Amino acid sequence: MSAFLGRERELTHLHERYRSESAEFIVLYGRRRIGKSELIDQFLHTTAGIHLIAREESKNLQLRKFSRDLGAYFQDPFLQKNGFSDWDSFFEYLIQHAGSRIVIAIDEFPYLIKEDPSLPSMLQEYWDTRLKNTRIFLILSGSSISMMESATMEYGSPLFGRRTGQILLQPLRFVHVLDYLGEMKKAVEFYAVFGGTPAYLMAADPDRDIQENIEEKVMREDSFLFRDVEFVLRTELVEPRYYFSILFSLAQGNHSIGLVCNDTGLSKSIVNKYLSILIDLKLVYRRIPVTEGYKSRKGLYFLSDNLFDFWFSFVNPHLDALERGNARLIADHYVRPHFARYVGKHFEDMVMDLFDHFNRRALLPFVFTRIGSWWHRGEEIDIVCLAEDPHHILFCECKWQDDVDAAEIFSELQRKASLVSWHNDRRSEHFCVVARSFSRRGDCACFDLEDLAALVRRAAQG
Template sequence: MEKFINRKYELGVLEERFLSERSEMIIIYGRRRVGKTELIQKFLTNVSGIYLLGREESEFDQLRRFSSIIASHFNDDVLLKNHFRSWDALFEYINRESEKRLMLVIDEFPYLLKSSSALPSIIQDYWDNKLRYKKLFLVLCGSSIGMMENLMGYTSPLYGRRTGQLLIKPFRFKDTMKFFPHYDIKEKIQAYTILGGTAAYLSQFSDSICIKENIKCKILRKDNFLFMDPVFILREELDEPRYYFSILKSIANGNTKLGNIVNDVGLPKGIVGKYLSVLIDLHIIEREVPVTEFHPQKTRKGLYKIKDNFFRFWFGSVYPYLESIEQGNMDFVLDKAVNFIERVIPFTYEDICREFLVEINQKNTLPFLFFRAGRWWDGGNEIDIVALNEETKEILFCECKWTEKKVGLKILNELKEKAKLVQWHNQDRKEYFALFSKSGFEADLKDKVLLFDLNDLSEEFEK
């Protein structure tokens, strides 16, 4: 049995609301494979409840299957022999049984809507007139982010009815470390660079073999689900996935500006902009702007990046070489994958360093408390992390170096020169500097700046 990792906050939210005895309608959603069902199943180990899983089948078959599950829960032989013929009958039954606390989970809710488009209206009717006065703890869960967010939107029959929602996000690096207790910190960072924080992907790798062997056996083999999973996910969410594939491949290969993406994929700017917006809505990519920008939506400095590390890896080092894999040129593709990791791992390291800063910021161990942190760039100048406090006008500049060389005074001086270019309260701000290094530091940096190496990151994340 796989180990359940973290999700303490989400479990705490569910427990608090369950114990309140109030009627609740909670919507749980998030990308496929992030661990929504595992979260619900973990909660149900301590709470008696009914778990219904939607399938792509007819309404008649859904109701017959659900009748059997509900009948088994309540030991109802009559229902077992005479199944529900309508959603009204099902919710009328649930209404009668909700005088006491009852948890009802409907997972993969979007599948039900394909055969029963009126279901949200039916739930609205029963919730408004009956269920909200009872003790029902209703959870609607789904992986189609667009459909689940529409369910909460103004035009949905369920608008204003939900009492809470949980967007289940991929694990942070800190949490992914627990999947690989036998790897050292460098190997854990490599694994995160490849797999990101998606629980189902992380569980495929084994820390009993090296990273390269994991790639060969768990991703490049055609019988493993990681080999084509991004394709299946995008085909489930999108009508014309082939154009999205081209855009994602372009971004994975380093084209982050809109103009560069347009030129690379050969599609009109308006079409590319539309597809980028859809990918943002699906939480697959994100538009990043310099942290000091006051109007993020209006700035032309926005850069696009693939938010999901595995999608980045797959579109950068698997998708372009599918024909080579089919032809059996495994070593060639494996070398390409290793080269790709070496190219993108510095960006992953920056993300991890920012996560580290957030951790220690919450513990008040930095010179000041920051409220915003991110990258900064202008023209050809870039600073890996800039952390800000608008109220106190304090600012922290950070450089993150994933190199084999120790970091010395030269890097600090270059960072200080770039800091002068950052237009943010220049006349009266208080500046601090920090350096992160994979390979440690030279002696000339002692006591001049905040210094963090891989051991510092490892110790903090393992607390």
């Protein structure tokens, strides 16, 4: 599988800027394993430039490595032999070669700042006085989201206001994974486990079923994914034990701050603080009812990455047994009996993504402007879509089950819809049920997996 899957929009943005005549300063950042390096390499396939990859090492070794790489690219044996003595000589060298369009992509930029905190100030001076007048196409990339934002975009940074564009690389959407796998049921199950992180999806074998992939690719003690969640967390977080407790609690279904506090024994102030950091790292997101504003006090918290959710749900609780080589035992006794329920809690997010995809091609009863979930006092609706002027509202329930009685679901959905306070006196209401398959369809729109696949094909034709 190509790690570049679904990145056409980002690549188009880069090419549009590359065709300009002016200097460009692009900040590219996102979580580890998300595909930043692959995007840079794909961009460089059709442009002139070099991908410089920083490492966690001393300043002298960093400069020596960049000297070798640039010397090889520009066929400069003198540079390869003598190298840069400091960052000033590095920037001077770039200026000498920026008379024509050239891409200089510096990957893992935070490693350079960590070793030399003065580097952003130096880059600011060179950009303001000389580089911005060249044809350089500079890309600064990094996996440490907080450091990339603080070093390049925050007001107090020397580089504030210098960037000409930024790309926060997001996980792949479900529609991209569906396009790759081709079959709806397989795509739902694979996405529920591996999520939209390209490196995790590449680790899976699409020619084998999901249970084989879980056992071999996630739960075997020698597999890449078995330890990667721990690796990412320990790399990003200074004191991971509280974070582990909070993430585990969220995976167990404790989505409010109060429930997390009760489950972990941590104080509300600590949970609030750590959740805020996890949100900044894009490991957790806050969801509010679709009819509420951002400041709503009804916010709930969920893991952003499906593999993290699967790992904390099924791997972390059984680490000792798995480390003794009992992957088959754990998979048979703990994963298989609960797998449909696990997939079900992610299915509604995949349907939301499909609805957003259909909405862009006007394949639903109306074109909506907001989509999300709704809940209030123990009642909840999986998906609610809203449109203003005129006011339309769509209520949808998602069931990762076969032989669903849609008429029964529709009746209950109508009852809950009456509880949703949103322009009740002047709205047009629409209802639908999504399931793997139906035993009986009701008087509302019903979409099984084949119906969803047919809509995806219609969207591709449009």
